[in-house]
Amino acid sequence: MIMPSAHQWVEGETLVQHFESRGISRREFMEFCGEMAVILGIGSAATPRIAEAFEAAKRPSVIWLQLQECTGCVESVLRTESPTIGDLLLDVISLDYNHTLMAGAGAAVEKAKQAAMSANKGKYLLVVTGSVPLKEDGMYTVIGGRTAKTVLEEAASGAAAILALGACAHWGSVQAARPNPTGAVGVRDVIKNKPILNIAGCPPIGDVVTATVVHYLTFGRLPAVDGEGRPLFAYGKRIHDQCSRRAHFDAGQFVETFDDEGARKGWCLYEVGCKGPATFSPCPIFMWNARTSWPIGAGHPCLGCTEPHFWDTMTPFYGRLPDVGGFPVEERADTIGLALAIGAAAGIAAHGAATVFTQIRRRRSTNQVPESTSEEESHNG
Numbered sequence: 001m002i003m004p005s006a007h008q009w010v011e012g013e014t015l016v017q018h019f020e021s022r023g024i025s026r027r028e029f030m031e032f033c034g035e036m037a038v039i040l041g042i043g044s045a046a047t048p049r050i051a052e053a054f055e056a057a058k059r060p061s062v063i064w065l066q067l068q069e070c071t072g073c074v075e076s077v078l079r080t081e082s083p084t085i086g087d088l089l090l091d092v093i094s095l096d097y098n099h100t101l102m103a104g105a106g107a108a109v110e111k112a113k114q115a116a117m118s119a120n121k122g123k124y125l126l127v128v129t130g131s132v133p134l135k136e137d138g139m140y141t142v143i144g145g146r147t148a149k150t151v152l153e154e155a156a157s158g159a160a161a162i163l164a165l166g167a168c169a170h171w172g173s174v175q176a177a178r179p180n181p182t183g184a185v186g187v188r189d190v191i192k193n194k195p196i197l198n199i200a201g202c203p204p205i206g207d208v209v210t211a212t213v214v215h216y217l218t219f220g221r222l223p224a225v226d227g228e229g230r231p232l233f234a235y236g237k238r239i240h241d242q243c244s245r246r247a248h249f250d251a252g253q254f255v256e257t258f259d260d261e262g263a264r265k266g267w268c269l270y271e272v273g274c275k276g277p278a279t280f281s282p283c284p285i286f287m288w289n290a291r292t293s294w295p296i297g298a299g300h301p302c303l304g305c306t307e308p309h310f311w312d313t314m315t316p317f318y319g320r321l322p323d324v325g326g327f328p329v330e331e332r333a334d335t336i337g338l339a340l341a342i343g344a345a346a347g348i349a350a351h352g353a354a355t356v357f358t359q360i361r362r363r364r365s366t367n368q369v370p371e372s373t374s375e376e377e378s379h380n381g
Helices: 015-021 026-040 044-056 072-078 085-092 107-119 148-157 167-171 206-219 246-250 333-365 374-380
Strands: 061-066 094-097 124-129 159-165 196-199
Touching (some): 026 044, 061 148, 167 196
């Protein structure tokens, strides 16, 4: 893993040239590129392509806005593990504005933001956390005397692409839950003329952010997305299909109440409200806190936070999802076995009958089987 340092960038310096000035070996650099290839799901064969892109890439400018939100998304990204947030901020991008992480405040940092947007117009990445309140003329979030909507529209106008980071920026999250008193909406409900990628979750996994930035630098575009605008490399599969407790679901082994025997044995959390069967997220693979655990691994059901309007559609959070199909093996093994045996016997009988009829037709066509006599037909009738 490449560790950050306080080395200053030289104007016009490429990413690889900066790495070399810090004494980073070629092996370490290629390991960095390999880690990104794995996270992006494009295979180790793509490692040379990522390396080639970094060798030519200049440090891109990033403007990060925080609107109506709790700062949880920033906290999550700060805990990205491999590569770290230090790798991202000090060696991969130039974070020219984020009012939580900047040392300064007030007019000075607002001036720095304007300067960065002007110098990098049409080229910078815009990261947005938080929803955009629209009711009461946007008065619920005001930054530097301007509403969140105004701030967003200004920053988006000069951006090359936008990363809507977290459930709030995706669709409004808890602020948008019924009755949505602030009129909270996501970034895509305000900005219509820029490519927007939604990195979903409340909060999202920091490694997805890092990988998305690297993909953008490597290929010059945002990664492929699903119908919700989420990157497919991270949100292409359901939690249910990747869950470490899936075998217990298939075996009909469920936690009925928290801290019961099933909970202590690590059984499936479906009966106590797990929304994994309806949730697309990389949580089981990337996990959290340097990949040490994740909510289901810690014994808590998934709340479905990567899905739109989960505060309304997934509640009550500890209520069971209806009619999720499964294959409860242990509880129904005898019944399933009997059904399979009956089905097999029926199949054999049907196949045998079809074979006989085919042979009769063949013999009849060659006059080997006599037609029925009128006496036989009368008897059979």
